[in-house]
Amino acid sequence: MTHLTMEELVALRDGGSEPGSAAAQTHIEECARCSAELERLHQRVARLRALPTLRPSRDLWPRVDAARRRDRRRGRVRWAGLGGLALAASLAGVLAVGSFGEGAGAPVPALAGELTAVQQRSQTLEAMLTAYDPDARVTDGNTVRVAQALEERIAEVDQQLQVTELRADEPAQDAVLLDLWRERVGLLDALVDVHVTRASHVDF
Amino acid sequence: MDPSYVADADAVLARARSGDAAALEALFRAFEAPVYNLARRICRTTEDAEDVVQETFFEVCRSIRNYRGDGSIWGWIRSITASKALMRLRRNKYRDTDELDDQVTPMRREDTGLRMDLEAALERLGETSRAVVWLHDVEGYTHEEIAGMMGKTVSFSKSQLARAHARLRRWLGEEVPA
Numbered sequence: 001m002t003h004l005t006m007e008e009l010v011a012l013r014d015g016g017s018e019p020g021s022a023a024a025q026t027h028i029e030e031c032a033r034c035s036a037e038l039e040r041l042h043q044r045v046a047r048l049r050a051l052p053t054l055r056p057s058r059d060l061w062p063r064v065d066a067a068r069r070r071d072r073r074r075g076r077v078r079w080a081g082l083g084g085l086a087l088a089a090s091l092a093g094v095l096a097v098g099s100f101g102e103g104a105g106a107p108v109p110a111l112a113g114e115l116t117a118v119q120q121r122s123q124t125l126e127a128m129l130t131a132y133d134p135d136a137r138v139t140d141g142n143t144v145r146v147a148q149a150l151e152e153r154i155a156e157v158d159q160q161l162q163v164t165e166l167r168a169d170e171p172a173q174d175a176v177l178l179d180l181w182r183e184r185v186g187l188l189d190a191l192v193d194v195h196v197t198r199a200s201h202v203d204f
Numbered sequence: 205m206d207p208s209y210v211a212d213a214d215a216v217l218a219r220a221r222s223g224d225a226a227a228l229e230a231l232f233r234a235f236e237a238p239v240y241n242l243a244r245r246i247c248r249t250t251e252d253a254e255d256v257v258q259e260t261f262f263e264v265c266r267s268i269r270n271y272r273g274d275g276s277i278w279g280w281i282r283s284i285t286a287s288k289a290l291m292r293l294r295r296n297k298y299r300d301t302d303e304l305d306d307q308v309t310p311m312r313r314e315d316t317g318l319r320m321d322l323e324a325a326l327e328r329l330g331e332t333s334r335a336v337v338w339l340h341d342v343e344g345y346t347h348e349e350i351a352g353m354m355g356k357t358v359s360f361s362k363s364q365l366a367r368a369h370a371r372l373r374r375w376l377g378e379e380v381p382a
Contacts, residue, residue, distance in 0.1 A: 067258065
């Protein structure tokens with residue numbers, strides 16, 4: 001008598017509809033050996049499923065979180081570098097249109113120039129933080145807490161900047177943008193200080 | 205937390221989508237054990253499994269905004285884990301140790317009475333066979349899904365599963381007497 005192969009047994013176990021499965025089903029009903037093989041296959045799979053869940057021997061979240069924060073910071077650099085420039089360009093356009101209508105001598109171009117300068121300062125500070133890579137360094141708990149608070153506030157400012165950017169054609173948004181960019185630079189300055197000098201008390 | 209239940213799951217997911225660090229950590233804590241278990245069952249070393257866990261959750265943090273909630277959150281995270289683990293297998297190009305055994309000693313008579321522990325027998329399987337056994341028999345993936353993830357054919361997945369069970373049967377001393 002030819003017994004079922006393991007492939008046929010596994011196919012039967014899975015309720016397969018492959019060619020020959022009907023013959024295999026007939027065979028299993030008549031062959032005690034193959035029937036026992038199928039039962040052992042079921043039991044083996046049940047034992048596999050009952051194996052204990054393996055767990056990591058150490059906490060892996062800090063490394064995931066550090067990578068996530070690095071990635072988010074890189075995203076901000078990209079945003080400041082590309083979105084920021086686009087923002088500056090669109091704002092400059094808005095201001096140019098405004099100044100055209102108001103005539104020469106309006107204070108708006110000076111505002112645009114100041115905005116560009118603040119954005120450049122922001123990018124410089126972002127680059128410093130990326131080069132410093134604080135996530136890869138050992139810091140005390142207090143420094144981490146202050147840095148996290150600063151990063152969260154920077155994220156909030158970024159959200160406000162994005163919203164304001166979408167309303168750039170509304171009146172008085174240029175001054176709001178400049179204020180937000182100034183605040184962002186102030187926060188980044190503080191963050192650099194925290195990481196470089198390990199300052200534990202920062203007002204923001 | 206159990207992967208089948210994240211306390212206040214909808215709220216946690218909503219916060220995680222907005223990048224909330226505490227919510228992302230809550231997701232990590234809920235699923236780190238099953239993610240590690242799946243990674244470790246596929247990868248050869250604990251170091252590789254840990255790397256897969258980190259790569260998986262980094263991806264989760266980056267892509268959680270794109271998770272539309274069509275399937276379960278565990279199903280989504282599990283597919284990322286399996287994909288990362290299989291990618292690592294391909295990258296490391298492990299030598300399948302059971303194939304090596306067969307080449308050196310095609311008829312290992314001593315295996316018949318060895319009665320290995322199931323954990324040890326599973327560990328002894330080659331990387332590919334073990335991955336197929338685990339994904340199909342424990343995680344419940346179909347041969348079509350496994351073939352897709354591995355970049356192989358359905359018949360490859362089926363034959364790997366059958367070979368794996370033939371070896372486990374022998375190593376565990378479960379062969380039915382003729």
